[in-house]
Amino acid sequence: MHLHQSLLGLCLGINTFAAAALLSEPGEVAIIPSWDIQSTERVGADLAALSRPGVDMKTWHEIDSSRCTLMGCLIQAGVYRESGLFFSNALQSFNSSQFKVPWIYRKEFTLEPSPGKRYFHLQTHGITSSADIYLNGQEVVTRKSQAGAYVGNTFEITKIANNTNALVIQVYPTDYNYDFGLGFVDWNPYPPDNGTGVWRNVEIKQTGPVSLAPLRVTTQANLPIEHSSALVNLKTTATNLEDREATIELTGSISLEGASQTYELNQTITLPPLGSAEVVLSTALNEPAVWWPKQWGSQPLYVGQLSASIDGSISDRIERTFGVRQVTAELNANNDTIFFVNGYPFQVVGSGYSADIFLRWDSAKFTTQAKLMLDLGHNTVRLEGKNEQPELYEITDRLGLMVLPGWECCDKWEAWTYNEDLAVKSEWTDADYTIANKSMYHEALMQQSHPSVLGYLVGSDYWPDDKAAGAYYYSLEAADWQAPIIASASERGYPKILGPSGLKMAGPYDWVPPNYWYDVEPSEDRLGAAFGFGSELGSGVGTPEISSLKKFLSEADLDDLWKSPNKGLYHMSTSVSSFYDRKIYNTALWNRYGAPTSLEDYLFKAQIQDYEATKSQFEGFASLWNADRPATGLIYWMLNNAWPSLHWNLFDYYLHPAGSYFGAKAGSRIEHVAYDYNGKLVYLINRSLDRKGSRTVTVDIIDKDGKTVHNSQESFDTVPNTSTDIIDLTDALKSVTDIAFLRLVLSDDKNATLSRNVYWLANSTDTLDWENSDWFYTPVTKYANYTALNSLGPAEVSVTTTATSKRSDSKAGGLGVVLENHSSVPAFFIRLNLVNEEGEDVLPVFWSDNYVTLWPHEKLELEVEGEGAAYVQVTGKNIQKAQIYLYD
DSSP: OOHHHHHHHHHHOGGGGGGOOSOOSTTOEEEOOOEEEEEHHHHOSOHHHHTSTTOOOTTSEEEOOSOEEHHHHHHHTTSSOHHHHHSTTGGGGOOOGGGSSOEEEEEEEEOOOOTTTOEEEEEEOOEESBEEEEETTEEEEOTTTSBSTTOOEEEEOGGGOOSEEEEEEEEOOOOTTTSOOOOOTTSSOOOTTTTOEEOSOEEEEEEOSEEEOOOEEEEEEOSSGGGOEEEEEEEEEEEEOSSSOEEEEEEEEEEETTOSOEEEEEEEEEEOTTOEEEEEEEEEEESOOBOOOGGGSOOOOEEEEEEEEETTEEEEEEEEEEOBOOEEEEEOTTSOEEEEETTEEEOEEEEEEOOOTTOOOOHHHHHHHHHHHHHHTOOEEEEESOOOOHHHHHHHHHHTOEEEEEOOOSSGGGOOTTOOOOSSOOOOOHHHHHHHHHHHHHHHHHHTTOTTBOOEESOSSSOOOHHHHHHHHHHHHHTTOOSOEESOSSSSOOOTTTOOOOOBOOOOOSOOOGGGGGOOSSGGGOTTSSSEEEEEEOOSOOOOOHHHHHHHOOHHHHHHHHHSTTSBOTTSSOTTSTTSBOHHHHHHHHHHHOOOSSHHHHHHHHHHHHHHHHHHHHHHHHHTTTSSSOEEEEEESOSOOSSSOSSSOSBOTTOOBOHHHHHHHHHTOSEEEEEETTTTEEEEEEOOSSOOEEEEEEEEEEETTSOEEEEEEEEEEEOTTEEEEEEEOTTTTTTOSSEEEEEEEEEOTTOOEEEEEEEEEESSOOEEOGGGOOSSOOOEEEOOOOGGGGGOOOOOEEEEEEEEOOOTTOSSOEEEEEEEEOSSSOEEEEEEEEEOTTSOBOSSOEESSOSEEEOTTOEEEEEEEOTTOOEEEEEOTTSOOEEEETTO
């Protein structure tokens, strides 16, 4: 019987159990596919009784999901609605007292025990934060051993398995200060249940008398990796479950997905009664298919399989996908970490991911999020404590997005004696070190074969103490970890076994002006500026557009955005956070772009400010990749939000991209030309490994009336994986009196445009007060004046649409949108939005570019993909609103 058939039987009801056992053959693993849940206040806590078949379930909540926290389960069951919970401040008044007591997860299922032939194993992978587990009236484990959100355990349950089985998991309330959970710090309000529940799958595995531990795969390749052979090792632990000696035939295979060739491996071992042994089967791959990050190449994956047989009968089998690649890291001369992928210096360009507030996993949604990251030009996603589900790493492997996982800050995970930032510090006990050690080993086993994993951060804001660091290190080593291990995301300190992290976490997290990133000297005072490796930093932007805002804000909330600019807002960070209001951000907006005259005006100016903030950050790091003190990497804070939020995102909760997205996308192009606000220099950027040759850079500067201030064109040779300054615009910009527009266009030797990049520049830059910097921002004493943008002359822009070729990474056909400015003045900051017949946003949506500015009489064609589109909405600073029907 196939796994999906047995799961179907389980979902049909109890009458099907007798005919549909959960498992049917050795090596098969079945997920407990659904649950019934209820509070112990309603059903009591007699786990022995509740874990016997036949319990009356009428008052329980049926959950058609294999994994969910209590809140996630109850939303799935229809008890609560997400839209209601997220609207305005509704979550603030939610009654969370129901989660102050243990809850029960329960499921009945069928097995087919056969003494001496079938062995059954219960496997956990993530229960937060602790649980008692009972099966068929018998205790399997107590919360003492099943504790910690990332602890995975395997329990042999053969002796208590029956034909009809009842599994009960009692979960205890999670407290982030005292338990190893999955906290959200100040990212958003805490979920009412603090993430309590069976948040990862629980599995039942069937084997014969010999079982195999999860497969570990290691690869060793020489550099340059393109002309190498690779040694591949398939590793596991074989265990004899019986009290007599066993001779085991091990058979392994390695095959490239989509290819016909298979490498076969064989070995015979003998295990003593109830004994275990480490097993290694090895082979060399000649000229292996090499795995690369998306921007550098393809993502071929191999499948490794290993089976154990006794007397010709299979007892167990295991399998993993893996890739042949090499990731290393080192400290450079400035003690900054630099990563290398397959021997090439790899500038990390990415952002920080957040799990859903209720830890709900959606593979399709994460796939879209990963595709949006790649569309942004990013190569890495950081997971701070949200190590997520195994599917995440499978998706990033196939898409070519690197992942930098690690433990979280600001709660029990970092309750060290030297951490003075915690309001509650529950310092670790011996039991806590054991939980952390088991957590590390489980996560390492899950991640170690995935080529997309870039490394592991065993600390975030603070480094682990020597005892914890040693446990982490040796757990990773025991799991055959083959990526860098980094002490923490900051440079505060480090454990002896690992040494300095080479990462900085000096902010900013709130708004700073575009010139901040280029102001790098003296580096000891320049905090998050574009040098070294910034593990989490950004301008605190990410304002959703009105179509998204109306989904979670009331009319009063919308008024507060522009009528009460200093007010604390529930959809920012928590009320005790430095980020509860938009005061710093709004002070800049009011001073730089002028006081808003309406909500529409406020949101338009917010998108302008968000765009320039993210673009300058990514351009700053890209430009200074080869500086005297190189910018070796940045993780933008953040990629996405756990719930609808007003800041810290590159696309909003509903996956709608706005100003922060398109600024970041413009700043992260593979080949690019960027403007340095401080030095007035133009940088030629090449983030590829193979693009080279002659390039032409065209520079145009016009004033707000469209009159030419400067025009020039020069040719340069581009070199892969480098950045260099090529043009000084100091003299060209001297005549700017209020504002000017700068357009940089990069073309190849066939005159094809590789990058088109527009800036609006004031006659002076924002003045930073570095001496009075705080940990989350640097004050501005004088703001650049862009208010002349409010007096731009009207521009007439036509919009037409054409069909385009289908993009390779989307199922949707492409659409061309042609913009043409028929006026003698620039058409500033044109926004395009794709909607369906009902006027709802088409999501996900992928634009080649957006929020664009057109020169006088310029024609520009953009491409967009999105299913179900009927109209393109067009708005801009000095153009008439329009809605274009796509099928006229």
